[in-house]
Structure formats: C-alpha cells, structure tokens
Amino acid sequence: MLYDLLYKARSYRNFDPSFKYTADDMKELINLCRFTPSTANTQSVKFAYACDEELCSKIFPLLGWAGYLTEKPPYDGNVPSAYILLCCDLNITDKPIEIDVGICAQTLVLGAMEKGIGACMIGSFNKEIMSSVFSLPEKLYPRLIIALGRPNEKIVLKDAIDGNIKYYRDENKTHYVPKRPLDEILITK
Numbered sequence: 001m002l003y004d005l006l007y008k009a010r011s012y013r014n015f016d017p018s019f020k021y022t023a024d025d026m027k028e029l030i031n032l033c034r035f036t037p038s039t040a041n042t043q044s045v046k047f048a049y050a051c052d053e054e055l056c057s058k059i060f061p062l063l064g065w066a067g068y069l070t071e072k073p074p075y076d077g078n079v080p081s082a083y084i085l086l087c088c089d090l091n092i093t094d095k096p097i098e099i100d101v102g103i104c105a106q107t108l109v110l111g112a113m114e115k116g117i118g119a120c121m122i123g124s125f126n127k128e129i130m131s132s133v134f135s136l137p138e139k140l141y142p143r144l145i146i147a148l149g150r151p152n153e154k155i156v157l158k159d160a161i162d163g164n165i166k167y168y169r170d171e172n173k174t175h176y177v178p179k180r181p182l183d184e185i186l187i188t189k
C-alpha cells in the first residue's frame with residue numbers, strides 16, 4: 001500500500017557501508033522519473049549518479065546533514081553507498097523549476113524504498129564544488145542530491161506537539177520525526 005511505503009520512506013542518514021549498488025540499479029531508479037509529470041511537459045530535470053567508492057568519497061564531505069542535530073549523522077562510518085544528483089537543465093528552461101525537481105526527488109525516494117533502499121534528500125551543499133566533482137556541463141544546475149543506501153538506523157514518526165517540528169535523537173540514537181496531525185494541516189475541516 002502507498003501508505004505503508006510512505007510511512008517507511010523516512011530520511012535515512014545512516015547506512016550499511018558494505019552495501020554496493022551498480023550503475024544499472026541507479027539507471028533503473030532514474031528511469032522512473034521519465035513517467036513523472038512536469039511543468040508544460042518540459043522534463044528539464046537531468047540526473048547524474050555516483051555508486052563507485054572514489055566518487056562517493058568526494059561527494060560525502062560536501063553535504064550538510066541534519067541541521068537540527070548537534071551530533072551530525074552518519075555515525076561510525078555509516079556512509080551512503082550511492083548518490084543521485086538532480087540538476088535543472090537551463091538549456092530547456094531559463095530558470096530552475098523547483099516543483100519538478102521535487103516530484104522527481106520523491107519518485108526516486110519511493111522507488112528506492114520499494115526495493116529496500118533508504119534515501120535522504122540533501123539540499124545543503126555547495127553548488128559550484130558539486131558541479132566540478134560531477135564534471136557537469138555548463139547550464140546544468142545541481143539543485144538536490146539524494147543519498148542512498150541500506151538503512152542502518154531506527155526512525156520513529158510522532159505527532160508534533162504544540163507545533164514543534166524539530167527532529168531529534170535519544171541516547172540510543174533512535175531518530176524521532178514529529179509530523180503535524182491531520183487536523184492541523186486541514187484548512188477545510
């Protein structure tokens with residue numbers, strides 16, 4: 001059921017580092033995005049990926065993890081096994097279409113989770129350095145990167161109380177994610 005898949009598809013930030021993915025695994029995931037809707041059917045989101053250790057090790061230090069936490073994941077070398085970089089092709093549209101990036105990103109996260117692959121969308125990275133690490137052609141603007149791997153942490157969803165939406169970890173490093181109750185997001189009651 002979509003409910004169960006969405007419930008499981010948390011932002012994972014700790015992964016089993018021994019897990020490896022192939023270029024074919026990455027291409028199978030990215031292929032899902034061909035069938036997503038896009039503004040005026042422009043399909044301006046383009047994808048680069050990394051699943052070899054050398055490239056992954058260059059990407060990892062560029063990423064800003066878990067802004068609300070003081071002790072930053074991933075812990076104990078639980079690094080991602082692969083990444084997919086979502087870029088806006090500015091040859092197709094004159095400015096990035098953020099909504100289309102979002103639709104593709106969630107499609108990748110759900111497609112990955114369906115296969116037991118955990119993911120975390122990361123918007124916090126230096127765009128220029130990321131472009132050079134991936135040797136991106138001119139006019140390809142990197143907007144979001146998705147870290148991927150076999151999940152290696154416990155994440156618990158909770159109802160947000162009094163509008164407090166900051167995620168947190170307990171002493172066992174279990175990650176808690178407060179979600180606003182349905183009543184709070186309904187405008188039409």
Ligand SMILES: Cc1cc2nc3c(=O)[nH]c(=O)nc-3n(C[C@H](O)[C@H](O)[C@H](O)COP(=O)(O)O)c2cc1C
Nearest residue numbers: 009010011064065066067120121122123124167177
């Ligand atoms: C557009 C976008 C950008 C994000 N950027 C980051 C990021 O830079 N670093 C990070 O650790 N998490 C990032 N996240 C993950 C959010 O923190 C996460 O979705 C939120 O805490 C809720 O957790 P959940 O995805 O498990 O529901 C991002 C999520 C989205 C949708």
